[in-house]
Amino acid sequence: MAAELTRGQNHPLPHNRIEIRISAEVPVTAGATLADDTGLVRDAGRVIHPGAPTLPGVEVSRQAAAEHRLAVDLDALPEAVHRVSVLIALPAAPGGAHRFGAVAAPRAAVTGLDGTEVAGYTLVGLDAETAVVALELYRRQGAWKIRAVGQGYADGLTALLTDQGLPRAAELAGEIEAAVARGAARAVPVPTDGGRTRRTAAPVGGPDPAGSTAAGSPYDVQAPGDATDRPVRSGGPDAALDDVRPAVSGDPAAAPSPGGPVDYTHPRRRRAAPPAPAAGPVPPVAGDAVGWSLDERLYNQVWGMFEDLARSTAAYRSAVDFAESRMEKELDQVLADPRSRLGSAGDGAREAARARHAQLVEQARAVLDRDLAQLTAESEVVEPALPPAYARWDNPVWHAFRVPTEPPMAVRLGDLHLPESEPLRVPLLARLPLERGLWIDSGPVPTSDGGLPDTAELRHLALHTAVLLAARLLAAHPAGEFGVQVIDPAGSGAPALAPLTEAGVLAGPPATGAAGVADVLGRLTERVDLVQMAVRGGAADALPPGLDLSRHLLIVNEFPHGFDDRAVTRLRYLADEGPAVGVHLLLVADREDAAAYGPLLDPLWRSLMRLTPVPDDHLADPWVGHAWTYEPCLVPTGSPVLQEVLRQVAIARTKRL
Structure with missing residues (x-):
């Protein structure tokens, strides 16, 4: 097919x-x-x-x-x-x-x-x-x-x-x-010979603007008849001469139509019967949502899948709840009547109530399975068609990655799924530029078996997740239009930061110690102040020469370690005011570590979008409020794709400089 x-x-x-x-x-x-x-x-x-x-x-x-x-x-x-x-x-x-x-x-x-x-x-x-x-x-x-x-x-x-x-x-x-x-x-009329007719190629200018041509014009075209036995040739030196079948007396389609407009319809298309309506659901197509570009259509399609899954699951859960309440009501009626409480009559009534419950649940599950099958088929078509910024790290599209000339609409932060649809994953896309900062929670998250992962391993995995997000943001922007800076007060994140430092894509070496923290926060705070004043005063051309106006992502590891009160205040300021002028925040932190600050940092946590380095059901949709399980996008074990993408970013940045 x-x-x-x-x-x-x-x-x-x-x-x-x-x-x-x-x-x-x-x-x-x-x-x-x-x-x-x-x-x-x-x-x-x-x-x-x-x-x-x-x-x-x-x-x-x-x-x-x-x-x-x-x-x-x-x-x-x-x-x-x-x-x-x-x-x-x-x-x-x-x-x-x-x-x-x-x-x-x-x-x-x-x-x-x-x-x-x-x-x-x-x-x-x-x-x-x-x-x-x-x-x-x-x-x-x-x-x-x-x-x-x-x-x-x-x-x-x-x-x-x-x-x-x-x-x-x-x-x-x-x-x-x-x-x-x-x-x-060269397109001249060809005389008939031996009962066969030929037609010349259509004129470059198309039909006469008045809608007709003179009879006998070189641009008269033989009207097509049944196309099943007429080959059409083009290409090569004789492309102007397309063979047609012999004219048959009495066949109105075989007669020329002088004075009429030239018909450019392919003969095999003109006479074909309309296709029969497809049986069953229409096969999904990537990019069939509304939008001005494929990027926008894919973005809208992904969020449409997210909404469809949320609503289908809500309908299933509602149906199951109804079946439960109906069975409980019927069982209560059986127990309320002493005549049917005991004996075979009571057993039969209870069995009938449970059978009706099972039937309702089975019907609801069948509807959900039908919707899941359609969404799964759509996902299997959409995932391979996603551009790098939307794709998982195991998508082959990364192997052909080149630094873009303009940023996409969004970037993929991870995957979402629900318990009823475990195999189906929906991309979590965030619009660019990021309106909210991100927070990778390095605190303990219960695993599927009820245990807790190793604390040191979890902290390393959290920073590694932050590095992958930073790499994705760097890859999504044109060369030189996005920078990454890192604050690592204790220097404990060097192993996880190695892909960024070795590729040379950081705006500077990771800042360590209290002095390094103060220096980075001071420079970024000054940048935000200057740009805000210029924008509000309508004097963008008055900015100091050499001021870096590219977007920046600030990664802060093990917050609030190494932060004094002044540094915390500056960080909160960047979280609130930075996104509007191109400074974005990504914290890697365990909220319990900041307990000593009391409620001082609560507004900061609420302003950030919490992500986790391991699967956790903490995100809720805006339609029905499901608790969605979030999973980060990780690079497959042993894959060199991250190093290759960062190498391309570094090369593009060097060429731009």
């Missing part, structure tokens, strides 16, 4: 010799670019277009048309090619469409050589764009995959080619337009 992709989704390719079929409402130009492992196209010789339609492994059509077939042989590509981007563009011709938003969404499909569709993608959501990267084929661990891209450019081919790193992109875009114009000039 073919996969129908949404923007950002990927799919494995079962064959290395494939066709990519482009279908559009109007004539479009099709092409491809060959990029290296950095995603850049180094020279014009790596661009396949109507003026240079063939390169080893790829062949495209020489002209604009409403239907294209691109032949791709991945085994024949140069070894240095790691990505093939398939692009389509609207030709710059009088009478043609001027933007994709004015026509029906084009569609790209990947098929085997036998025509069996592997995956398809309809490029919805386009508006002012005149050129778009539809699909990309990319290498991953020795195998090829396909990804739906849908990245559009309002400034056309020049902007598209520039974005791919191509030098002299405007010059090449002009060459492509000239080649398309030459292809249109």
Whole structure:
């Protein structure tokens, strides 16, 4: 069964010799670019277009048309090619469409050589764009995959080619337009011969603006008949000549339609019967929530799954409670009547009450299981499609991680689940920038067997969890736009902090001792004061030169150890005022250690979001108030993904400097 992709989704390719079929409402130009492992196209010789339609492994059509077939042989590509981007563009011709938003969404499909569709993608959501990267084929661990891209450019081919790193992109875009114009000039009428008819390619400019063409015009198109026995060819030197079946006398579909508008609908699409409605639930699709971007749609979809699970579980619990209360009421009635209290009549009444209870619970569980099955299927589709900031550390998307050029909407803090749906995990996403500070509780948390973990081990695990969150935040932001500082008064966190210090991604070495604590808090407090005064006074340009305005995360280990009253006051100030000006707080602390401060620190704890290094059911949803079990996202044992991600962050930061 073919996969129908949404923007950002990927799919494995079962064959290395494939066709990519482009279908559009109007004539479009099709092409491809060959990029290296950095995603850049180094020279014009790596661009396949109507003026240079063939390169080893790829062949495209020489002209604009409403239907294209691109032949791709991945085994024949140069070894240095790691990505093939398939692009389509609207030709710059009088009478043609001027933007994709004015026509029906084009569609790209990947098929085997036998025509069996592997995956398809309809490029919805386009508006002012005149050129778009539809699909990309990319290498991953020795195998090829396909990804739906849908990245559009309002400034056309020049902007598209520039974005791919191509030098002299405007010059090449002009060459492509000239080649398309030459292809249109070659599209001449072909006389009939031996009872067979041919049709010329559709004009670059599309139908006449008035809606008709003169009879006998070179752009008259043979109206399609039954498409089941008519192959459609494109690509290669003779792409302008598509064979059609012999005209049959009396067949109205076989007669030409002079004076009518040109019909660009693919013959196999025009006459096909509408698909039968699918039986059972609709298969879930990643990114099918509302939103302007895939990032936003996935974010909304995850929270929709969270809400659906909360409400389904609430309905199940309510049904079970009703069954319990009904059984108790029926048993009370049996016991209240002396005639039915004893004997076989009483036993039968009690058995009937318990049977009704079991039936109600079974019905409620069946409904919950149905909802869980649908949510599980959705989770299995959504999880692989998540971007790095939303993904678990074991998601393969991290293996292709590159530092982004703009931050995402949110970041994953961990997973949530409920007792009734133990295998199902829902990502806990926090919007960026963080509006609340975070607190990793290093205090004792009862384990599933009722015991308590080792205190020293728990403190190390809490700081390790903080390091993973810091790494995720660093990876989610563009190079140089997010910094991490650490306060470790006793220096006890060196082993857990090693990934950050060894990669060189910290804004400075971890601060130790009372002097180090005072220095870091003093600098951050001054930064918050200066930015607040500038913003409130409308004088942002008056800030001191060299003031670091990037966002910062301050990790404080074993709070309040090493903090005096002045330092505690500054920390509370940063927790309250820092997020608004880009300073965020992450405490690693056991609240019991701060008991000596009494209620002084209660407002601080309440202002932070409590997370735990081990599973704990302490979070409640805003709809029905379930106690959700939170689990941190940990790196799989032995995986080098954390070191590789931090290495990429360090490299990007060095290049920026």
